[in-house]
Amino acid sequence: MVDREIKILFGGPFGSGKTTAIECLSDIGVVRTDAEASDVVGRVKPTTTVALDYGLIELDGGRRIHLYGLPGQERFDFMWEILSKGALGMVLLIDNYRPFPLRDLEFFLKQFRPFLERRALVVGVTKMDLKPKPEIEEYQAFLEKKTLRFPIMEVDARSREDIRLLLQTLLYSMDPTLGRKDAHG
Amino acid sequence: MAEKNSVNKYRVHLIETDSALDRMLSFFFTNLASNATLVPAEHAEIAVIDYDAPKATAALDRFRKQVPDCPIVALAYDAPAEKNLLHLPKPVTLDQLEKFFDDAPWQALQLEPQTVETELQTEPPRSPKEDLTLPVQTSTVWNLPQDQLSEELYDARHYLQGWLQRAYRQANLTKIPVRLLLPEGPLYLYPREKVVVTPMTEAFLIETCRRPLEQVVLEAAPEAVLSEHEEGSHFSMRAFLWQVALYCSRGRLEQALVKKELFLFKRWPNLTRWLRTPSALPIVAFFYNGPHRIEEATTDLAVPQAEVQALLSAAAALDLLAFPKKEITSPVEVPQLQRQERSILRGFLKRLLGI
Numbered sequence: 001m002v003d004r005e006i007k008i009l010f011g012g013p014f015g016s017g018k019t020t021a022i023e024c025l026s027d028i029g030v031v032r033t034d035a036e037a038s039d040v041v042g043r044v045k046p047t048t049t050v051a052l053d054y055g056l057i058e059l060d061g062g063r064r065i066h067l068y069g070l071p072g073q074e075r076f077d078f079m080w081e082i083l084s085k086g087a088l089g090m091v092l093l094i095d096n097y098r099p100f101p102l103r104d105l106e107f108f109l110k111q112f113r114p115f116l117e118r119r120a121l122v123v124g125v126t127k128m129d130l131k132p133k134p135e136i137e138e139y140q141a142f143l144e145k146k147t148l149r150f151p152i153m154e155v156d157a158r159s160r161e162d163i164r165l166l167l168q169t170l171l172y173s174m175d176p177t178l179g180r181k182d183a184h185g
Numbered sequence: 186m187a188e189k190n191s192v193n194k195y196r197v198h199l200i201e202t203d204s205a206l207d208r209m210l211s212f213f214f215t216n217l218a219s220n221a222t223l224v225p226a227e228h229a230e231i232a233v234i235d236y237d238a239p240k241a242t243a244a245l246d247r248f249r250k251q252v253p254d255c256p257i258v259a260l261a262y263d264a265p266a267e268k269n270l271l272h273l274p275k276p277v278t279l280d281q282l283e284k285f286f287d288d289a290p291w292q293a294l295q296l297e298p299q300t301v302e303t304e305l306q307t308e309p310p311r312s313p314k315e316d317l318t319l320p321v322q323t324s325t326v327w328n329l330p331q332d333q334l335s336e337e338l339y340d341a342r343h344y345l346q347g348w349l350q351r352a353y354r355q356a357n358l359t360k361i362p363v364r365l366l367l368p369e370g371p372l373y374l375y376p377r378e379k380v381v382v383t384p385m386t387e388a389f390l391i392e393t394c395r396r397p398l399e400q401v402v403l404e405a406a407p408e409a410v411l412s413e414h415e416e417g418s419h420f421s422m423r424a425f426l427w428q429v430a431l432y433c434s435r436g437r438l439e440q441a442l443v444k445k446e447l448f449l450f451k452r453w454p455n456l457t458r459w460l461r462t463p464s465a466l467p468i469v470a471f472f473y474n475g476p477h478r479i480e481e482a483t484t485d486l487a488v489p490q491a492e493v494q495a496l497l498s499a500a501a502a503l504d505l506l507a508f509p510k511k512e513i514t515s516p517v518e519v520p521q522l523q524r525q526e527r528s529i530l531r532g533f534l535k536r537l538l539g540i
Contacts, residue, residue: 006529059532088526124457135379137423140452141196141230151453151473164537165457165466171534172470175522178534179467180487 004062007086008170010053010069011112012093013104017126017157018069019053021093024163026055026067052079077111084112089120089170093157094139097127102134102142109148116150122170124155124162194222195286198229198255200248202238206260210235213279221286226252227357227376231291236261237275251360256291326461329436329491338440339433339498343397346433346502349426352403362409366402369393374422375411381425382414394432421458423503428460430499436491438479439498447476448497449507464488468496476509 010018023030031054053069068083092108094101105123109116125139134142139152151169155162171178199210210233214223226232232248234241236259245257258271265272273285341347348365356363356376365372370384385393420428430439442448450473456465464486471482479497483490500506522530 004525004529006526057533057536059529059536061532063529063532065529065533088522088530136455137452144452145195149473151470153453153455153457155457162457168466168534168537169453169456169470171530171537172467173474174530175527176467176471176474177485178527178531179464179538 005064005066006088007066007068008167009083009087009090010067010093011080011090011108012070013095013098013108015098016093016095017124017155018093020157021091021124021155021163021166022053022055022067022069024157024160025057025167027058028056030055030069052083080111084115087115087119089122089174090115091166091170092121092123093155094123094125095127096125096134097131101125102139105139105142106146109146120170120174121150122166122173123150123152124157124166125152126155126157128154129156194218194220195289196224196228196230197221197286198224198226198232198248198252200226200232200234200241200244200257202235202240202244204235204238204240206235206238210260210282213282217279218283218286220283225358226255227360229255231255232257234259236265236270258285258291326463327431328463329489329495332435337437338443339435339437340440341430341433341498341502343399344433345394345398346426346430348398348401348403349429350502353422353426355403355405359405362406362411364404364406364409366404367393367398373406373409373411373414375409376422378411379422380411381420381422382411382418383420383425384418390429391432394429395435424455424459426502427454427499430502431460431462431495434495434498436489436495437498438494439501442497442501445508446478447509447511448472448479449476449509450500450505451507452505454500454503454505462492462496464492465496468493472497476507 010022012018019030052071053067055067055069057065057067059065068087070080070083090112092105094105094108098104112121123139125136128136136152136154143150143152151173153166153169155166157163197214199207199214201207211223214221226248229252232252232255234245234248234257238244248255248257256271257269258273259265260273260275260277262275264274271291273281341350345367352363352365352374356374360376362376363374365374367385369389372384373382374380375382383390450469453473454469456469462468467486468482468488471477471486479490479493482488482493497506
């Protein structure tokens, strides 16, 4: 990453709202990278694809925020490590409508453990309007049992306001003084 | 990472059967267990029952109606016929109990390895995702009133906040709807659905929270039916208590907090759905990342002390705060930002704030 650019990751299982969330923020249309499976998997499931989402926020002075939506499929986990390099933080979206969302959370926290030991994370739980349980308190208790501490809130990935609040939370968790009016960069 | 404390103990509910073993189990969890603590049924992650006791079947049925998804471990001489009970064979020693909760075998039932690659779930039809103007319930921002308060502290017990907390305790304990008879009309708590129904508008609620309430009738309302209330007056219980606490505080500190020096948020409040103050996010982040004093937040964040006090008072009402006795190492590893990174993030924050 050059001096005027930073990278933020969006992680989470397939269908959790990563693309929608990036669309809420990006100044450009979200770029999706699809690839047909060409390996042995492709013989079994020829229609399997991988999607990598990319969005961009352009600030004044040529400064840029790169948004990367990580593919949710486990077999592309090699991309996770590559894309994580140089990222400042991650927004993890968990789909509460899936059968075992707490397991999903545990899976991603485990996969990104080395990254998360150095970088900030916020967790947004989506689709709670479709399936209200587990509740946010259950997610919090789950994190506490793992002796982990990350902000976790309910979000609707289609809501610009929710996604903005989630990103604000990520930034403030990196530095609560970021918004001081008298602060200098 | 957070230090191990009572928050990290397994939350156990003892399903009471009036047996002698119940008394031993109660003593063990209350006084001896290092990895488990007794909690009410609705907060439990695992339940324990003396399966051989005469009253066990009835007690089990009652518990299952109350908390259907909670795993249950049955202490019994013979393995229970039911397959969905964990079995801990009798006779059981205290060491075996301790080891059982160290091993936590019920977690294996819930946390089997799962590939992330699952089929897309069939969902009910939703509006097109291109439409970002959907009426999604989000939090709103409340600016603290500017009127000069003569007192710096308030006693929540004398305000709607205290009455609400009492009502919550009763409702959560009995699982029966509770009614508060207020001058403006009855307020209902539905503990199973975790919903509050109130006839008051926001303006009326703010006004009600301004003044002490010395006499309120609080009563069980088993006949109350949630579906008979108008939809517009529903709130989630936790969101409502948070909101009421903010309104009752108006910038004052709840008096039970006055002797506390250091404050630490144990959990992050659900601020995408709960009422926020203008600087709620940085204030919560400040106290979440490490224990701090009120004056440190005021100085380091350049925010009004009243706003800090209001948020801490609301957090205390929902048991979101810890009070370390001394400065401890920050429980959160905060990434060190370079100057350029900080500058870019400030610009990003301004974009997000719409500045």
